[in-house]
Amino acid sequence: MAKFYITTPLYYVNDKPHIGHAFATITADVMARWHRLNGEKIFFLTGTDEHGEKNQKAAEAAGITPQQYVDGLADVYKSVWKAMNISYDGFVRTSSPGHEAAAAHFVELMNKNGDIYKGEYEGWYCVPDETFFTELQLVNGKCPDCGREVKKVKEESYFFRLGKYQQRLLDHYSENPEFLSPELRSDEIKNRVKSGLKDLSITRASIKWGVPFPLDKSRTVYVWVEALVGYLSGIGWPSKDADVVWPADTHLVGKEINWFHSVIWPAMLMSAGLPVPKRIFAHGWWTIDGKKMSKSVGNIVDPVEMVKKYSADPFRYFLIREKPISEDGDFSEKAMITRINGELVADLGNLVSRTVTLTSRFNGPIAGKPELESHLRLEKITEKMERFDPFGALEEIWSFIRASNKYVNEKSPWKLDGAELSNALYNLLEACRIISIMVSPFMPETSEKLNAQLGVKAGTLKDCRFMEWKGNVVKGEHLFRKME
């Protein structure tokens, strides 16, 4: 049986999830559900990145331990994902004992390979992003990612020989073109690696809230380095159970953390003697009036509010359908309402309601010739999903929905009777059944409601073809609510 292991980034616990985080998690969920429909063995991992200076400080300010502080916050993430119907198989927390042991073991493997040495670190640190920068990388003396203040750090530190892996990384990129996805992002990584790789400082002396560095317990492991190991500890590594899941098939990440995943992480894995993930997929950002949504800009949209107002499925649908995954796109409720009323209420909702209403008025047996089948392009849809293009897949699915609506208009079943009516209903019912399967990864609740109205069981990708009609229609409510 084919397996598919997909991950989201491990989110910093202290930021409340916003629609940027929701987008990544929903996208990974859609992909996981699609591969499940395809009968593959799935492991879908998400989780939280809980160490680092900002949590240590926030806990101090609140007068509690860092562990108490992060415990409450990890639950917030779990409840948000529940509201969005996220079907994760594992939720890793980097402050858990299992993760800490795995991270320490990983460092020991790198050390055994001769890749760790002691030196002096000097550079700039952005506390909110938990990221180091060189003088050259700063923009007007501030963090090049978020624009906030950075502080100077100078201390003894242990280093990872990242530079040693330059050629192996470049070879890996050229032998595995899918590794750096999408293609439009691969050149920036390759060029930066070609221009030279500096060794990486992987310990912090001043940060207490972290994984103790196994070679010198007075220090902790740099948060990014141990957080990446979360993709392994989250599947039980170093226990043997992890071997059937690892390597990851796709790490889905935002474009600003691509470097950690496409360069540092594979080099760490090569050093530890472990296989490298098959694909790092970097997605684009959600913006508000053209600005990246972030706490520092203060333009956060709360996904829980959106789900309360529009419900989970329309929100999931909108995030996937509004912009191609690798591009940036603007979020607005106005755009969401337009898509809900047009594509969900008018296209899909009306197709189902007309089909079900017409069928409930008909008493004869339902059978016919599959006239709509030629409009269904399942291979195209599958190909798009495999290339990690859920936006393109939805476009294809909707062209089948629109073709089915056109069929209703052209056939005007309300004017037909007997075998002709039976044939039209057959086509529409089978189309609705197939649509229900194809939209289920995107809108799982809608698919369940639709199956209930058709009186069919949930199908798999194998059932996405015109067969004998075997359902038993029970008319229900309209699938979607029109929004003002």
Ligand code: MSP
């Ligand atoms: N903790 C690290 C990841 C460690 S993975 C081993 C981290 N966490 S984060 O919470 O700051 O960000 C998680 C993800 O959210 C990133 O992939 C980032 O791209 C994504 N987003 C944050 N803001 C975003 C938008 N405005 N739009 C889309 N996604 C963005 O980084």
